[in-house]
Amino acid sequence: MDVLIKNGLVLTMDKRRRILKNTSIGITDGKITDIAEDLKGEADFVIDASDKIVMPGLINAHTHLPMTLLRGMADDLPLDKWLNEEIWPIEAQLEAKHVYAGALLGCLEMIQSGTTCFNDMYFFMDEVARSCKETGIRGCISHAMFDFGDTSKIPEMLGHGKDNISKYKNGLVRAFVAPHAPYTCSQELLLKAKELAEENETRLHIHIAESQKEVNDSIEQKGAPPFEYLDKIGFLDENVIAVHSVWASEKEIGIMKKRGVKVAHNPISNMKLASGVAPVPEYLKKGICVALGTDGAASNNNLSMFSEMKTCALLHKISNMDPSTVPAYSVLESATINGARALGMEEEIGSIEVGKTADIILVNLKSANMTPLTNPVSHIVYAAKGSDVNSVIVDGRILMQDRELRTLDLEDVLKFANEEARKLFLKAGKEDKLF
Numbered sequence: 001m002d003v004l005i006k007n008g009l010v011l012t013m014d015k016r017r018r019i020l021k022n023t024s025i026g027i028t029d030g031k032i033t034d035i036a037e038d039l040k041g042e043a044d045f046v047i048d049a050s051d052k053i054v055m056p057g058l059i060n061a062h063t064h065l066p067m068t069l070l071r072g073m074a075d076d077l078p079l080d081k082w083l084n085e086e087i088w089p090i091e092a093q094l095e096a097k098h099v100y101a102g103a104l105l106g107c108l109e110m111i112q113s114g115t116t117c118f119n120d121m122y123f124f125m126d127e128v129a130r131s132c133k134e135t136g137i138r139g140c141i142s143h144a145m146f147d148f149g150d151t152s153k154i155p156e157m158l159g160h161g162k163d164n165i166s167k168y169k170n171g172l173v174r175a176f177v178a179p180h181a182p183y184t185c186s187q188e189l190l191l192k193a194k195e196l197a198e199e200n201e202t203r204l205h206i207h208i209a210e211s212q213k214e215v216n217d218s219i220e221q222k223g224a225p226p227f228e229y230l231d232k233i234g235f236l237d238e239n240v241i242a243v244h245s246v247w248a249s250e251k252e253i254g255i256m257k258k259r260g261v262k263v264a265h266n267p268i269s270n271m272k273l274a275s276g277v278a279p280v281p282e283y284l285k286k287g288i289c290v291a292l293g294t295d296g297a298a299s300n301n302n303l304s305m306f307s308e309m310k311t312c313a314l315l316h317k318i319s320n321m322d323p324s325t326v327p328a329y330s331v332l333e334s335a336t337i338n339g340a341r342a343l344g345m346e347e348e349i350g351s352i353e354v355g356k357t358a359d360i361i362l363v364n365l366k367s368a369n370m371t372p373l374t375n376p377v378s379h380i381v382y383a384a385k386g387s388d389v390n391s392v393i394v395d396g397r398i399l400m401q402d403r404e405l406r407t408l409d410l411e412d413v414l415k416f417a418n419e420e421a422r423k424l425f426l427k428a429g430k431e432d433k434l435f
Helices: 065-070 079-091 096-112 125-135 151-167 187-199 212-222 226-232 250-259 267-272 280-286 305-320 328-335 337-342 376-383 410-427
Strands: 003-011 019-028 031-036 045-048 052-056 058-063 115-122 138-145 173-175 204-208 240-244 262-265 290-292 360-364 389-394 397-401
Touching (some): 003 360, 003 376, 065 079, 065 115, 065 410, 096 115, 096 125, 096 397, 096 410, 125 138, 151 173, 187 204, 204 226, 212 226, 226 250, 262 280, 280 305, 290 337
Parallel strands (some): 003 052, 115 138, 204 240, 240 262
Antiparallel strands (some): 019 031, 360 389
């Protein structure tokens, strides 16, 4: 074995949802080769998981990784004002180096808080891919496509998608296709994006029905709310990852179920922008796959999936006035195996099973907030913090052990991110935001 994890409390998230005590895991060539209570054999590297929960790495099903540089830049604003007056003018000044710095910072933050795979939509995606390869984290990347009704931009937008797919089809980094949203993309761009995804057997990553204003505008301009409109033009299918999906009607939920649409739920971002509360209990009752994401750090303002899990559970309990709504296990599924399903990777990651890729995290139980150990699933969702993550393994490679980063230099990344953020703010005329 390359790596042996010994004596852990294993949350497998397998089909039987087994929780295994005093169990060891063998990893060879990036794959899980053995799971046993008393695992024999030699290993190049041994990790003692006593007093730790061993579980699948968390999957961030939607983010804009380089927006870590915009953390705190435009707080406490409604979505349309936040985008049009603050975020998009700054992003118009982006250069590749800014994106690289923000992506590195995001990778650092996610590794430290137990995320092993993320689904990203942004620009200069070669820089995001570069950050994945340098840090060892797994990424699904897609260039955001816009044409705002100007169809002359379609060849350029599709070109970005084709370029990413040609470079990142398999392995640690893979490419998706990302028409930004129905309100920023013409019907022609939406359908050509779908065609590109189908030709290359990859996912469509798109924001849908994030705000009430978006729904109202869609009805006024297109004669139907977003999901109905997208179904009418033939866009929706099982490859669609519908980000936010806050304002889906009962009829549209039926359409989503029929078409096999996956949902990437972003509760903290939706709450911060006052976008609304997604009908997640209804999605789950219908059997719709619900994954969990942080959105970008400009609207969250962190990338901790532990924060996202707890918020998800509590939000739907209080909004439905029912403490049994969206229980801890459902939330944990959204952050692990359902995240993998949404990304089309459930045969590879999302659970701890023999034959799967070793994307694994260890969570420390020797802390006040994790004591006493009564219910490990409850503890992960309601009690754990990102700082409780002790070790992180992706593709069988140890990225962090005992909180020590193995592929990144913390001080170097923080310095680089601060420098590039300062340059971006100055270029965008936002020097008043600097401290």
